[in-house]
Amino acid sequence: MPNRPAAVNAGSPQTLVAAASRANLDGVFRSTVRTWPERTAVEEGERALTYRELDRLVDGAAGWLAANGIGRGDRVAILSENSTAYVALMLAAARTGCILACQNWRLTARELRHCISLVQPKMTLVSDRFATLLDEVDGPGGDGAGERHRLDDGLAARWSEAEPPAPSASDDIDPEAILLILYTSGTTGLPKGAAISHRAELVRNVVWHLSFGVLPGDTMVDWMPLYHMGGADQVLGTLLGGGKVIVLEAFDAPRIARIAAREPLGWLVTMPGTTERMIAALKAEPSPPMRVRAVGVMPDLVPRAEIAELTSLLNAPYPNTFGSTETGSPPCSGSSLPPGVVPERLSKTLSPLCEVRLVDADDQDVPDETPGEVAVRGPTLFSGYWRNDETNGKDFRNGWFHLGDLMVRHADGTFDFVDRAKYMIKSGGENIYPAEIEQVLLADPRVAEAAVVRRTDPRWGEVPVAFVARRDGEPLEDADLFRRCRAELAGYKQPKGIRFLDFDDFPRSASGKVQRHELESLLANEET
Helix, strand or coil: CCCCCCCCCCCCHHHHHHHHCCCCHHHHHHHHHHHCCCCEEEEECCEEEEHHHHHHHHHHHHHHHHHCCCCCCCEEEEECCCCHHHHHHHHHHHHHCCEEEECCCCCCHHHHHHHHHHHCCCEEEECHHHHHHHHHHHCCCCCCCCEEEECCHHHHHHHCCCCCCCCCCCCCCCCCCEEEEEEECCCCCCCEEEEEEHHHHHHHHHHHHHHHCCCCCCCEEECCCCCCHHHHHHHHHHHHCCCCEEECCCCCHHHHHHHHHHCCEEEECCCCCCHHHHHHHHHHCCCCCCCEEEECCCHHHCCHHHHHHHHHHHCCCEECCCEECCCEEEECCCCEECCCCCCCCCCECCCCCCEEEEECCCCCECCCCCCEEEEEECCCCCCCECCCHHHHHHHCHHHCEEEEEEEEECCCCCEEEEEECCCCEEECCEEECHHHHHHHHHCCCCEEEEEEEEEEECCCEEEEEEEEEECCCCCCCHHHHHHHHHHHCCHHHCCCCEEECCHHHCCECCCCCECHHHHHHHHHHHHC
C-alpha cells in the first residue's frame, strides 16, 4: 500500500487536536491491512483473499463507484446474497464516503419498493439471484432504483481496471458520516431505514469484544444476511481486528460444524430457529469443534434446554443479549450464560460504554422493581431513521433514544424484560410489528377488524397469529387471507394461524383499542 502524503498543517491548534481524534472506518481498516497484509481476510468457498488482496479489491470497487459518479453522501442500494463482493462494497462505501443501503431480499416487492424509494439511490447493485425481484419492484426500465449494475464476476473484474482513489481520499470523512442504512420493521406497517455511522460501527466492534470475550484476530462464520445488523456489524468488526471472515450464503449447520472442527472461531451466531439444527449437525460431525469463544444470541427466544445442550457441545458461553439494529449489542448484553447449564433466569447486565434509564410515560425515572421504558445513550447508537423527522423527534426526546421496550431494574443492577411498549413480535431474529400484517388483512373489504398477536414457538421463539372479524354477510375463509398475506408480506411475517371472532367479541380498552394481551390469553386457553 502506498504511503499517504503528509497532512497539511493548517488551522488552529485546537482544530488540529480535534482532527486527530476523528478516526473513520476506512482509516482503521487501512491500518489493519498494513499490520497484517498476508493474513487471510475473507474466505468464500475455495477462494480466499489476504488483507492485501482484499484492500486491492476495495480500492477497485471504490474507484469504480467514483468513476460512475458516486460521491460522498450518495446512496447506493444493494440487493444481494452474502458474497466477497458485498463485503468489499461495504468497505468501499467507507473509502468513498457514500452510503450503502442494504436491502432485505426476504421482503415482498411492495415492501422493497418502499425501502428503495425511501433512500432514493443513485445506483442499485443487484445479484443474478434477485434481478427478477428488482424488475418486479421497479420495472425492467424503471429509474426509481437509479442506475443499475449486475453484481457478478464481470463487475468484480471491471473493478480491477478502475483507477483507485488516492490513499488520503478518505482522511477527512467525518466519523459521524453515515456508512450503512439497515432496515427495521415499522410500527406503521413499513420498514424504517436506520442510519449507521462510521463512529457507531467502530464502537460496536469494541463493545462486543468487551462483552463476549471475542478477541481481535478471531475467525467468524458469516451466514447471517449482510442486510442484518448481526451480519454487518460482525463482518466489519472482524476485519477491523485482523480476523478472518468465512462467507456463507445462508445458514448451513453441517458446513458450520465442519468449519468449527477445522479451525477455532470467535463468536458463532446462532439465531432462534437455527439452534436445533446446529445441535444435530454438531452431533453428526465426527470431529469435535476446536474452540468457540461464544455461541448464540437472543436466549429469551430459545428453549433453555437447547441453550444448555448447544453450549455443552461447544464448551462455549451463550451471550445473554438484549440489543437492536439501532443500538448494536447494547443496552443490556453485558453477560453470558455458562456452558452446559439450563439457565434458571435470563436477567441482563448493562453493556459497556452505554447509559440506560428506565422511564415512565412522562420520561421520569422509575424506581427499582418498577417497569419502565428503556432509554439509551452511548456511542454505539445509530444516527436516526432516514427521512423520518417525526419518528426521530419522538424516539430521541430529551436526548435519549427510547427503544419502546419495558424492563425492570433490580437492586443488584440486573434487568429483566417485561414487555414491548410498542408491541412487537421477534421471530427467528427478525422483528415483526403487528401493524405490518394488520394493514394487509384490513385491505380486504370483507374484513371488519384485524389484530395480530404473538404466540410462543419452539423453533422461532415467537410467531404471529391473526384474529379477524368478518363484515356482516361477507363470505371469507382463512385461505383467502393467507393468499393475500403471501402476496404482500415476507415469508417470516406470514401469520401462522387465523382465528375468526365476531366484531363485538374483540376485547377493547375504554378508548376502544384492541387489548392484545387478552387475545394472547384467549389463544393460550384455546391451545391448552
